[in-house]
Amino acid sequence: MIMTQLSIIIPVYQVENYIRACLESIYRQDMKEDSFEVIVVNDGTKDRSMEVIQDIIKKHSNIIVINQENQGLSMARNNGMAKAKGEYILLVDSDDLLADKCLSPLIAEACRQKPDLVVADFQKMNDKDIEDTLLNNTLPVSLNTEEKSGWSLLLEDLNPRQCYVWRTIYRREFLVKNNIRFVPGIYYEDIPFTHECFLKADRCLRVHNLLYIYRIGHASITTAINTKSGKDLAITIAKTWALRNIDGLSTEIIQRICDNVFVSFSVLLYAIVHDVKKATDRKEILMHLKKVAPDLRFHNGLKQKIVYFLYRFIPITFIETRVLLTRIAQKKQ
Secondary structure, eight states, X not given: OOOOOEEEEEEESSXXXXXXXXXXXXXTSSOOGGGEEEEEEEEOOOSSTTGGGHHHHHHOTTEEEEEEOOXXXXXXXXXXXXXXXSSEEEEOOTTOEEOTTOHHHHHHHHHHHOOSEEEEEEEEEOHHHHXXXXXXXXXXXXXXXXXXXXHHHHHHTOOTTOOOGGGEEEEHHHHHHTTOOOOTTOSOTHHHHHHHHHHHOOEEEEEEEEEEEEEOSSOOSOOSOOHHHHHHHHHHHHXXXXXXXXXXXXXXXXXXXXXXXXXXXXXXXXXXXXXXXXXXXXXXXXXXXXHHOTTOOOOSSHHHHHHHHHHHHOHHHHHHHHHHHHHHHHHHO
């Protein structure tokens, strides 16, 4: 009996135009179907997403479908991971694709070396780029890998604006042992999840080969901040900030966490100024951040010190002044 090497988890919600291409890309891999499973989590989708893939589900015996009421991306992923039996887990967004024939060598190497994480490359493509790529498909070259620690990945490979969970293959035992899960019910859940994985992982593989195609240029989850998503980003900031308290972290790692959190903090402040229309809503988001992250502080360089001073002592005045200056600048354009 062949062991289940990989569990591919795909949350599905309002993606009827993309989910079929996503599933088809999975079955263009050079993997025997009894060596992996595909867990499709129907997160209460209201469109035809599940209908348009029924023939694929019936055709392949290694597809498991979980039907649930809408609980959001975090819980869909968590529920999929709880069901998974594979030695490794790959989280795929239902509007994206896997690069053709990329998985087999990656999983073979992972099962041979048993790293906690395998971090690969990704490429952003619009619909036309994807079509051209599929028409002109070429076989992947041999793997280009290097062994790293999770701390090294955090310092050398993690862009804090690109905490994408789908570019990493996770050893299921590592996630279970460290009880690493997504924060339920919030947007931006990838940020604390990715940081926690990198902070707790021992042996990792950095693979400089294309794994994932990130589809851009279409409407998905809105990028504009509202009161709900602003509060979610505040929670994300708080959860990531709290990771500084993990035992045994070096001074360099703690500083990198602080710097990465400052990036998220700056994104939140910018979004509050540019996206949130009501002063009462801007205040509500700021006060929520102060509540969930009361010990938040930044001091690495002059910019961080000035922004932190203004946020700590005159947060409302700070934000409303920025709003006013932004509106004046827009009128001059």
